[in-house]
Amino acid sequence: MNSKKIKTTTPEARKKIILNFLKDNESVTVQEIVNDCNASEITIRRDLAELEEKGLLIRTHGGAIRNTAAENLFTFNSKMNQNKENKEYICKIASRFIEDNDIIFIDCGSTLSFLSKFISKKESLTVITNSLPIISELINFSNIKLIIIGGEVVNERKAVYGHSAERTIGQYHANKAFIGADGISLAKGLTSYDEKEASITLKMAENADEVFLLCDSTKIEKNSFVTFAPYSILNCVITDNDLDLKYISKYQKNNVSLIHE
Known part of the structure; x- marks a missing residue:
């Protein structure tokens, strides 16, 4: 050292x-x-x-x-295969909150990458994203206006980060932001393994009217390395039906809706 x-x-x-x-x-x-x-x-x-x-x-x-x-x-590829069925289930639920003509942020991350398959048939939609898999999936759909966040490409994470990316996000306002995190708890709020990823996620949340956290149930009441936002920024947490039901009332008391079915 x-x-x-x-x-x-x-x-x-x-x-x-x-x-x-x-x-x-x-x-x-x-x-x-x-x-x-x-x-x-x-x-x-x-x-x-x-x-x-x-x-x-x-x-x-x-x-x-x-x-x-x-x-x-x-690494993105490793995370893609973890809890894959639950991630698809979460994204299917999340897609119900997306309406025609919405302007939405979609965060990077393995869970969020499954969202594209459920929104490609929308009549008209504007998607702002730093996720390379999302871009790859939606680029050929004429009904989707795709805004790509520019910045530093990180191959292992299949996403774009950095100050340029944050500035780009700040230029837009969305109806809804669909974000990810490596953990959420009532004590620490939203946490991440990576500071660069956390900065992008927070910027999206700050520039949207409604914020939806998509995370599998293994991340509920878990803390990761970097604390980057209070849970109060969220309108709702969408998770899978493996959720321990004791958390539902605890989060409701703190004005956070937990949706799992």
Whole structure:
């Protein structure tokens, strides 16, 4: 790691340093992180424990190693095949909220990518998206006005990110935004594994009249790495029928509708 010490006071910043290092290296020692972050061993061990709990690394006696299983979670192709039937089910429900002549944002992500098959027959629709699979599916439909968000293409995620993408989104206003997240909880709100992805998602939500979160039931009351928005930005959460029913009343009490059938 870097020989120059970086004064890092927030847990989020320290964890980002740890994960960035493990992207390029198989392992890291506690002492290396201590030196880089100018933090105590106790603090760093606590950070590693929290990251391990989220499945982002594996702790060892003197530090941590890369979790290759977690790496696969970040790639679009790997995520596409996880809970595929539930994702299609979620998108079928979501399509009922899309009306002819709507202007909609569609976020990137494996769940959202299934939405295109249920909306292509709409009489007229404007879709604004950063998702390459959505673009590929809808580009040949003359009834769909397709607005492509420009920016940095990230191959593994099959999506466009960056400041240019955020500026583009800010130029538009939609009736509805259909977004994704890696976790949602009443305690932490919406969370993501990736900061760039989270920034795009938040920008879409901020520029829409109604916001629909599409996520499978395994993400309900789960927290991921980056907290990026309060649950209050949502009009509704659309999930699958494997949902634990105890969550429905809890979310209703907090003015969030959970739809699962």
